[in-house]
Amino acid sequence: MIWNRLSLVCILTLLFQQMAFAQQASGDFLRSIGHIYVVVAVILIIFFGIVLFLIYLDRKLTKLENQIKENE
Amino acid sequence: MIRQSWWKILAVVILVYTILAGMLIPLKPGIAEVTPRALQAGTEVELTVTGYNSYYSKAKNELRAWLKLKGDVVLKAARIEVLNDRTMKLHFILPQYLPSDSKDDACSLILDSPIDGAIVLPDGIALTQDSVNLLEGKKLWSVDKMDQLNAGPKLTFPYRSVLYESIRNQYFHVPLWFAMIFLFMFSVNFSVRYLRTYDPDADQRTLALNRAGFVFGLLGTVTGAIWAKYTWGAFWSWDVKQNMTAVALLIYSAYFILRGAFQDEEKKARLSAVYNIFAFAALIPLLFVIPRMTDSLHPGNGGNPAFGGEDLDNTMRMVFYPAGIGWTLLGFWVASVAYRVEKLQQRLLDA
Numbered sequence: 001m002i003w004n005r006l007s008l009v010c011i012l013t014l015l016f017q018q019m020a021f022a023q024q025a026s027g028d029f030l031r032s033i034g035h036i037y038v039v040v041a042v043i044l045i046i047f048f049g050i051v052l053f054l055i056y057l058d059r060k061l062t063k064l065e066n067q068i069k070e071n072e
Numbered sequence: 073m074i075r076q077s078w079w080k081i082l083a084v085v086i087l088v089y090t091i092l093a094g095m096l097i098p099l100k101p102g103i104a105e106v107t108p109r110a111l112q113a114g115t116e117v118e119l120t121v122t123g124y125n126s127y128y129s130k131a132k133n134e135l136r137a138w139l140k141l142k143g144d145v146v147l148k149a150a151r152i153e154v155l156n157d158r159t160m161k162l163h164f165i166l167p168q169y170l171p172s173d174s175k176d177d178a179c180s181l182i183l184d185s186p187i188d189g190a191i192v193l194p195d196g197i198a199l200t201q202d203s204v205n206l207l208e209g210k211k212l213w214s215v216d217k218m219d220q221l222n223a224g225p226k227l228t229f230p231y232r233s234v235l236y237e238s239i240r241n242q243y244f245h246v247p248l249w250f251a252m253i254f255l256f257m258f259s260v261n262f263s264v265r266y267l268r269t270y271d272p273d274a275d276q277r278t279l280a281l282n283r284a285g286f287v288f289g290l291l292g293t294v295t296g297a298i299w300a301k302y303t304w305g306a307f308w309s310w311d312v313k314q315n316m317t318a319v320a321l322l323i324y325s326a327y328f329i330l331r332g333a334f335q336d337e338e339k340k341a342r343l344s345a346v347y348n349i350f351a352f353a354a355l356i357p358l359l360f361v362i363p364r365m366t367d368s369l370h371p372g373n374g375g376n377p378a379f380g381g382e383d384l385d386n387t388m389r390m391v392f393y394p395a396g397i398g399w400t401l402l403g404f405w406v407a408s409v410a411y412r413v414e415k416l417q418q419r420l421l422d423a
Contacts, residue, residue, distance in 0.1 A: 030302055034099070034124065034236035038302045042244050042295040043091070049291040053284075053406065060413050067420055 080405050086398030093391045094243040100224065101126040101188035102231030104158075106181060106196060113201035114168040116150075121160050121183070123191075124231060128154045131185040137162045138218050139197065140180045145171045148216040167212035169205040176200050182218065189224015230385050234303055241299050242388065243395040248292035250396045251403035253359075255285030256324075258404075260352040263345040275341035276418060278348055280411035282327060288403050289321050304369050313363040313370040320358045323351045 030037045105122040121137075128135065137149040151163040170177055177200075181193040201209075229239055259281035266274035296314070297307040308314060330347055334340035363373040384392065 034238075035302050036237040036240075038238040038299060039095070039240045039244070041298050042241050045295050045298065046244060046248070046291050049287065049294070050402075050406065053287045054409075057409055057413050060417070064413070064416050064420060071420075071423070 079401055083398055083401035083405055086394050087402060090243050090391060090395040090398050094240050094395065097387065097391070098225075098228055099125050099237060099239070100228040100231045101185075101191055102233070103181065103183065103191055103193040103196075104233075106193060109196065110198040110200070111164075111166060113166050113170050113199060116163065116165050119162040119164065119181070119197075121162060121181075123158050123160075123188075124236075125188075126185075126191075127157050127187045128160045128185070129157050131187045134186050135160070136184045138182045138184075138216065139164060139199075140182055140218070141171055141177060141199075141213065143171070144218075145210070145213040146182075146216050146218045147213060148218075166199075167209070168201075169203075169209035169212060170199055170201045171206065171209040171213045172199075172201075173204060173206050175202070175204060182221075184221050185224075186222050187224075188222075190221040191224075227387060229388055238299060238302060239388075241295070242384070243391050245292060245295045245299055246392070247396045247399035248288050248295065249359075251400040252285045252288040252292060253355075254400050255281045255288065255403050255407055256352055256355060259285065260349055263348040266341060266345045270338070270342075272337070272341060272418065273415075275345065276414045277411055278345065279331070280414050281407045282324065282348065283410050284403050284407035286321065286324050286328075287406065288399075289317070289324070293317060293321065300369075309369060311369045312366050313359070313368050313373055316358040316362050320355050323354055327351055 030041065102124040103121060104124040105120075107120050108117070111117050132154050135152050135154065137152060138146040140146045147164060147166070149162045150165050153161040153163070155161065176198065178195045179197050179199055180195055181197055183191045185191075232239060259278045262274045262277040262281065265271070266278065293314075300309060300311075300314075301307045304311075327344060327347055331340055331344050334343065363370060
């Protein structure tokens with residue numbers, strides 16, 4: 001369970017690194033087509049931010065579920 | 073189920089609308105570039121205009137263009153040569169004198185097309201003359217008139233140089249702060265309730281609302297930094313509002329640290345409730361008072377006019393206000409899930 005979640009976090013970090021790398025490689029990618037990719041980046045950040053918070057809550061819930069199982 | 077969670081469905085509907093309308097409605101046609109930017113009186117000049125979202129070829133024969141000086145004096149383009157939808161060449165025959173009492177002046181460029189509407193490039197072009205003759209200049213420049221300008225497409229967002237398409241961040245970056253403020257406001261409400269009733273449930277609600285609010289604040293800061301990089305030139309410009317939000321978020325992060333410092337549940341709840349009230353009391357001047365007192369890059373602060381007028385037109389309001397409601401509802405949804413987790417944990421601890 002924990003490994004599943006850790007791997008998800010790893011994938012997300014890798015994705016962000018890839019995005020940062022793509023940005024460096026093609027200089028002005030975020031400035032192309034009238035800065036539209038700045039908006040895309042902002043939406044992606046909000047999305048992944050909320051997903052990370054969900055993962056945090058999910059892990060907490062898993063712990064609680066395990067505790068309930070132990071109690072039974 | 074539906075009766076209980078209607079507001080969650082509403083949040084999803086509004087956010088889908090926000091993303092669709094916010095991303096699909098095009099920008100108003102604008103002038104991306106004009107060369108050359110400096111003209112000499114008494115010469116014939118050729119201006120190359122690069123448009124943004126423009127359709128010059130479609131309105132080839134009905135295009136009109138003027139140079140406009142102060143006092144509503146205009147000079148009409150003698151000839152317009154359309155190369156494609158995005159490029160055209162304007163030919164102006166500039167009179168010997170300018171209607172101006174100095175050798176240097178600046179003029180605006182105005183384009184008019186039945187498809188794109190009237191487009192203004194304000195004071196973007198410098199004019200120079202060798203000698204001053206105000207009367208003659210006024211006479212020479214009063215031949216042409218600017219009339220019957222077209223309205224252009226209705227459903228568009230404003231075209232602003234520097235911002236361009238990133239004006240759409242208004243529906244994603246700004247509402248995060250609305251959501252944060254509302255979440256923190258409700259958390260203060262529950263802190264007060266805790267101090268009056270010592271009901272642990274109020275403390276759990278406070279904690280959940282603060283967690284969600286903090287997440288939204290962090291996201292607001294990061295998205296703001298990205299937007300700032302491409303409009304102000306740096307991720308962090310030490311702008312007063314950026315600094316004050318950083319201070320506010322640090323104050324709130326101390327709330328979570330403070331909670332971790334107590335073993336005794338009641339002491340933890342009581343002290344963090346008091347701290348939370350002070351944190352919110354600090355938040356209001358940090359975000360709404362101090363940034364207005366000095367110069368700031370943020371609109372609506374210091375010497376900077378509020379995001380309004382040409383920056384926020386009625387089409388934008390149609391998306392921006394629902395976006396504020398949608399993101400706030402999402403914030404409360406996130407908070408309610410965090411609250412239920414907290415509640416469950418507390419119940420297990422008590423059992």
